[in-house]
Amino acid sequence: MTDSQFRESAGDLIRVLVVDDEQLTRTLISYQLQMSGFDVQCFGDPRSAIAWSTHNRVDVACLDVDLRASMSGLDVANVLKAMDPAPAVVFLTVVADPKFFDPDFNPLVGGMSYLLKSGVDRGSLVEAVHAAHSGMIFADPRLLASNVGAELGLSKQQVSILRLCARAQTNAQIAELTGISVSAVETSLNRAAAKLGVVAKPGVNMRVACVSAYISAVMRA
Numbered sequence: 001m002t003d004s005q006f007r008e009s010a011g012d013l014i015r016v017l018v019v020d021d022e023q024l025t026r027t028l029i030s031y032q033l034q035m036s037g038f039d040v041q042c043f044g045d046p047r048s049a050i051a052w053s054t055h056n057r058v059d060v061a062c063l064d065v066d067l068r069a070s071m072s073g074l075d076v077a078n079v080l081k082a083m084d085p086a087p088a089v090v091f092l093t094v095v096a097d098p099k100f101f102d103p104d105f106n107p108l109v110g111g112m113s114y115l116l117k118s119g120v121d122r123g124s125l126v127e128a129v130h131a132a133h134s135g136m137i138f139a140d141p142r143l144l145a146s147n148v149g150a151e152l153g154l155s156k157q158q159v160s161i162l163r164l165c166a167r168a169q170t171n172a173q174i175a176e177l178t179g180i181s182v183s184a185v186e187t188s189l190n191r192a193a194a195k196l197g198v199v200a201k202p203g204v205n206m207r208v209a210c211v212s213a214y215i216s217a218v219m220r221a
Helices: 023-035 046-053 073-083 122-133 156-165 171-178 182-195 206-220
Strands: 007-009 015-019 039-043 060-064 088-093 112-116
Touching (some): 015 046, 023 039, 023 060, 023 122, 039 046, 088 122, 112 122, 156 182, 182 206
Parallel strands (some): 015 060, 088 112
């Protein structure tokens, strides 16, 4: 995927708000995103970022979870969403917390990206921003390295599909990558959801709920 594909339209770039109180990290992330064709605004102080956002469009908020201010990254996300539900969110963290994939703790779990700050590469960062902007879920690939599928009662195919879902791949893309039909992907996800204890609820996207449950389970392992 080329940098130009991350533009909304000619002359109208995806605008990313970066909030991180560590200057080096903030500068690196901002540079990587700017080099990838995004319009970037960055702040070290969350309240200054919120104030700026009241008068400016934000497409994606890239937020440090562990801000040392009186607000956390989740607090900032909730304030931004209260002002305007449109912005997508990319969370950056030092220590992975499975609670972020629990909708009771984090209502923003649908259409959210979650990255480990340490050693994050430009490719994953760009993928995460694009996925969140597209309303999909994306998890740092390093979070899914643990092989706990059998312990969860999942087949190898189900684990493979869930991992691809967590990389913001559509069912059609997964079908092409795995050599099975789209309906087989959907069936596999439905069976995985049952094994993970995911129950259908009004207004809940079952695909997102299933993937979130899997990511949380792997992180807890």
